[in-house]
Amino acid sequence: MLRVEKISHTFKSGGELTPVLHDINFQVKQGEMVALLGSSGSGKSTMLNLMAGLMKPTEGHIYIADQDIVKMSENKLAVFRRKNIGFIFQAYELIASLTVRENVELPLVFQSVSASARKKQSLALLEAVGIPDKAEQFPSQLSGGQQQRVSIARSLITEPSIIFADEPTGNLDTKTEDEIINILVDLNKNMKTTFIIVTHEHEVAQHMQRIFTLRDGYMVTEKEDPRSEN
Ligand code: ADP
Ligand code: MG
Secondary structure (H helix, E strand, O other): OEEEEEEEEEEEEOOEEEEEEEEEEEEEOOOOEEEEEOOOOOOHHHHHHHHOOOOOOOEEEEEEOOEEOOOOOHHHHHHHHHHHEEEEOOOOOOOOOOOHHHHHHHHHHOOOOOHHHHHHHHHHHHHHOOOHHHOOOOHHHOOHHHHHHHHHHHHHOOOOOEEEEEOOOOOOOHHHHHHHHHHHHHHHHHHOOEEEEEEOOHHHHOOOOEEEEEEOOEEEEEEEOHHHHO
16 A cells, blocks of 8 residues: 655755655555654654655655655646545644535535535544534634544545544543544544554554654664554
8 A cells, every 4th residue: 555665855955954764664554554653853744744745755765556656746646645645634724714514525625526425425424533513613613622523534535545644633632632543543444544643652653553663764663563462
């Protein structure tokens, strides 16, 4: 599903070079749920943004469904991303002037899906993330955990093959964090969507099938199926 090959990345701003990732290699199979764990500044967000095609690496290749997204033109990549990739942000990134349902449906508006088909799909997903009653409210009327549920539903509406989440519980208290992680684990089981979850919390990573750990831009460990140890 996902193959990261010899990825290195250096930020260049002005004359300043900041090497951030060094020769990163790993693979994720279709339907797997993995954590990318590391402390602040270790390069997690950079790695995630590269895999989601939001940035180009200095070196290396990233294959999603056997296509090298590094080599793709911007136009082709934009189409590929809309079709195959979902993204969940730490700060939800909902549009304040749209209702919950309109936020969830937004990716389909760009695909010219009819209003009735959009509504049917968005309501089903809001049910799946446990907030069917919030469809006609606005983001500001919801708690942080509820807003993240909306953002999860939005990431799923295009039925992407892979979803990237950057610290999806970073703004939430421990109890809400558990609820959100449980939702993601259930969705992974039921929908077979591949998930890559960035986190700096061991506790969150323990719920994933595999854990890749980054330290100062190097991949230091790969831990197989922590859930089987419990
Ligand atoms: P994490 O998500 O693990 O906290 P990041 O990937 O955000 O780490 O950042 C890794 C390193 O790259 C940090 O030292 C950060 O300062 C640096 N960095 C991130 N983005 C940029 C940028 N646009 N320009 C220069 N340096 C950056
Ligand atoms: Mg980060």
